[in-house]
Amino acid sequence: MVQxxxxxxVRFTGTVLLGxxxxxxxxxxxxxxxxxxxxxxxxxxxxxSPTPQIELASAxxxxxxxxxxxxxxxxxxxxxxxxxxxxxxxSQSSSSSQSPAQQPSTQESQHQKAEEQIKEQEHQRVxxxxxxxxxxxxxxxxxxxxxxxxxxxxxxxxxxxxxSIAAIVAGLGEAEDSNSGFGWGPGGYGxxxxxxxGDNVIGNTLGNALLPSIxxxxxxxxxxxxxxxxxxxLYAFATTFICKHDNTGKWEPNYSNVLGNMIAGEISNFYxxxxxxxxxxxxxxxxxxxxxxxxFGSELQEFWPDISRKFFHKDPTHGLDAQARAADAxxxxxxxxxxxxxxx
Numbered sequence: 001m002v003q004x005x006x007x008x009x010v011r012f013t014g015t016v017l018l019g020x021x022x023x024x025x026x027x028x029x030x031x032x033x034x035x036x037x038x039x040x041x042x043x044x045x046x047x048x049s050p051t052p053q054i055e056l057a058s059a060x061x062x063x064x065x066x067x068x069x070x071x072x073x074x075x076x077x078x079x080x081x082x083x084x085x086x087x088x089x090x091s092q093s094s095s096s097s098q099s100p101a102q103q104p105s106t107q108e109s110q111h112q113k114a115e116e117q118i119k120e121q122e123h124q125r126v127x128x129x130x131x132x133x134x135x136x137x138x139x140x141x142x143x144x145x146x147x148x149x150x151x152x153x154x155x156x157x158x159x160x161x162x163x164s165i166a167a168i169v170a171g172l173g174e175a176e177d178s179n180s181g182f183g184w185g186p187g188g189y190g191x192x193x194x195x196x197x198g199d200n201v202i203g204n205t206l207g208n209a210l211l212p213s214i215x216x217x218x219x220x221x222x223x224x225x226x227x228x229x230x231x232x233x234l235y236a237f238a239t240t241f242i243c244k245h246d247n248t249g250k251w252e253p254n255y256s257n258v259l260g261n262m263i264a265g266e267i268s269n270f271y272x273x274x275x276x277x278x279x280x281x282x283x284x285x286x287x288x289x290x291x292x293x294x295x296f297g298s299e300l301q302e303f304w305p306d307i308s309r310k311f312f313h314k315d316p317t318h319g320l321d322a323q324a325r326a327a328d329a330x331x332x333x334x335x336x337x338x339x340x341x342x343x344x
Contacts, residue, residue, distance in 0.1 A: 143218060195271060207261060
């Protein structure tokens with residue numbers, strides 16, 4: 001029991017040092033609070049969902065077909081009805097034969113757009129230190145492919161900050177005398193570092209890449225960035241246990257995150273001294289603890305750009321927040337005008 005308490009204490013301390021970055025600790029919350037948060041979240045407007053790449057390709061194909069038919073030149077005088085039918089048939093045949101050829105190029109362009117957005121995310125950091133690779137500031141975000149999800153997670157796994165936080169957590173564990181089975185001195189400290197790094201990478205690979213690919217869920221945190229502070233606070237907390245589906249773009253329970261944390265907790269029992277791989281209760285407890293810690297990371301990611309602009313005069317969103325506020329102001333003004341016209 002003492003080892004379990006110490007283990008949870010070390011995890012939480014490490015999370016605070018991290019700033020509870022969603023790239024390093026998956027987002028989530030305790031299941032008992034979910035109904036209350038969902039009820040509160042239903043009153044708040046959720047941001048636009050990432051556009052599924054398959055829908056973008058289909059929409060582009062449906063638009064390109066009529067456009068090409070309209071561009072085909074005429075042949076002078078109006079043809080007879082039979083000739084017109086042949087022309088129409090030929091045009092349809094040409095359009096249908098061109099659509100499959102156009103689809104790969106359209107999908108390639110959407111894939112490229114997603115790659116460009118990933119490159120933007122790879123430059124995002126809280127205070128210039130903590131990675132925010134799994135955070136999107138864009139309302140026009142494109143859904144990620146499985147390969148892109150693994151690529152984004154691999155980038156976070158090899159970031160110097162990930163190794164640094166593992167070293168810090170290991171030092172705290174040795175100072176607090178938790179899991180003494182690792183031993184002491186350089187050898188014991190090295191084992192603690194490896195275990196802390198393994199917990200991090202395994203949990204995030206499962207929750208941010210493998211399970212999202214299988215379940216078609218988007219592992220990123222989509223920042224709201226505008227509206228009242230209360231609404232944004234509830235939104236950030238709610239997104240610890242809900243995510244967007246790749247194919248539909250709709251919000252759904254974040255099975256990938258919660259299950260990923262639980263499975264990672266079970267795996268850690270195999271290489272942690274004193275861990276009991278047969279104790280499923282401990283894995284569930286660890287999973288919910290790490291998931292709950294992710295709520296703090298969501299709040300930090302939601303409000304960090306506001307803090308940065310106010311105190312450091314830097315805008316991590318590069319004007320995207322200003323555009324959202326302008327759109328809100330325009331919508332509010334339009335609504336007021338409509339109400340005034342009704343009363344007149």
